[in-house]
Amino acid sequence: MASTSPVFLRLMANAVAVANHAGNIIREVMSKGDLGIVEKGVNDPQTEADRRAQQCIIGNLNKKFPLMSIIGEEDLAQETDVELVSDLDKEVLNLQCPEELRNVTEEDFVVWVDPLDGTAEYTEGMLDHVTVLIGIAHKNRPVGGVIHQPYYNYKNDKAGLGRTMWGIPGIGVGGFKPLPPPEGKRLVVTTRSHMTPVVQQALEALKPDEILRVGGAGYKVMLLMEGHATAYVFASPGCKKWDTCAPEAILTAMGGRLTDIHGTPYSYASTEMHPNKRGVLAAAKSDDHKWFVENIPDEVKQLVKGS
Ligand SMILES: Nc1ncnc2c1ncn2[C@@H]1O[C@H](COP(=O)(O)O)[C@@H](O)[C@H]1OP(=O)(O)O
Ligand SMILES: [Mg+2]
Ligand SMILES: [Mg+2]
Numbered sequence: 298m299a300s301t302s303p304v305f306l307r308l309m310a311n312a313v314a315v316a317n318h319a320g321n322i323i324r325e326v327m328s329k330g331d332l333g334i335v336e337k338g339v340n341d342p343q344t345e346a347d348r349r350a351q352q353c354i355i356g357n358l359n360k361k362f363p364l365m366s367i368i369g370e371e372d373l374a375q376e377t378d379v380e381l382v383s384d385l386d387k388e389v390l391n392l393q394c395p396e397e398l399r400n401v402t403e404e405d406f407v408v409w410v411d412p413l414d415g416t417a418e419y420t421e422g423m424l425d426h427v428t429v430l431i432g433i434a435h436k437n438r439p440v441g442g443v444i445h446q447p448y449y450n451y452k453n454d455k456a457g458l459g460r461t462m463w464g465i466p467g468i469g470v471g472g473f474k475p476l477p478p479p480e481g482k483r484l485v486v487t488t489r490s491h492m493t494p495v496v497q498q499a500l501e502a503l504k505p506d507e508i509l510r511v512g513g514a515g516y517k518v519m520l521l522m523e524g525h526a527t528a529y530v531f532a533s534p535g536c537k538k539w540d541t542c543a544p545e546a547i548l549t550a551m552g553g554r555l556t557d558i559h560g561t562p563y564s565y566a567s568t569e570m571h572p573n574k575r576g577v578l579a580a581a582k583s584d585d586h587k588w589f590v591e592n593i594p595d596e597v598k599q600l601v602k603g604s
């Protein structure tokens with residue numbers, strides 16, 4: 298069965314299994330207590346968990362799909378002796394494959410990997426903000442996304458720890474229940490650890506009923522997916538393609554939209570620059586997205602235009 302499934306479904310099904318394994322690594326590093334923090338730049342930490350999770354994800358995907366382009370956040374030599382994760386998530390493997398991806402071979406996919414999104418929050422103990430992001434692109438567009446949240450339910454002894462969400466535009470989503478945001482309220486989610494005067498200016502102009510400040514691009518999009526926020530607004534460079542590829546795929550699969558703050562989608566071709574220089578704007582409902590694009594002031598747009 299597995300070997301006759303389209304490459305895309307095998308890739309998605311393996312990405313789910315590998316993301317779960319990366320979650321185990323992230324919890325293991327934290328429970329051992331020595332995070333091995335390295336400062337890559339201003340307000341840009343990397344830990345042993347970021348490094349080991351990326352080695353695991355890229356090492357495994359490389360073994361299974363050696364001809365595929367895989368781009369990970371961390372700049373590391375790839376070790377060859379990573380623990381093999383050969384499981385395929387059965388539910389995902391048995392999904393219907395989007396028609397246009399049925400015969401696509403591995404060379405034509407590009408995978409964007411953020412082994413640990415929300416590193417600052419991980420080091421500060423805000424563990425539910427942490428996610429593992431694996432986004433799959435084809436012809437510049439996100440066609441599949443996996444978000445694993447290793448500490449889901451960590452405050453609740455009785456429930457299972459961790460969960461994995463996925464989305465395939467045109468097919469659907471799994472691992473969570475999509476919910477709409479509250480009617481008649483404008484709840485905006487934004488950065489907790491990378492605030493700037495321009496980010497603040499954009500937020501004030503939008504006159505939100507509430508501003509939620511949380512860590513990680515993955516976690517912010519999850520708040521949209523489950524109806525806790527209307528839009529994610531980040532009028533600043535800083536986020537990269539690996540932060541947005543998987544979340545965009547899932548959001549699109551449930552009818553939402555993720556673009557730059559001008560309303561233009563990002564391209565996820567392997568030749569693209571990594572930074573999302575024109576900021577991030579996302580909403581679970583495309584009508585809300587349109588409202589936000591129209592209401593972000595031109596002055597802010599001029600300051601975040603990527604040049
Ligand atoms: N200035 C920045 N430098 C490095 N990474 C950034 C920066 N701004 C945002 N990011 C990445 O985008 C994610 C979302 O940003 P924020 O939490 O500020 O909204 C961060 O968790 C971080 O990903 P990562 O944790 O994977 O390094
Ligand atoms: Mg980082
Ligand atoms: Mg990130």
Ligand SMILES: [Mg+2]
Nearest residue numbers: 370411413414
């Ligand atoms: Mg990261």
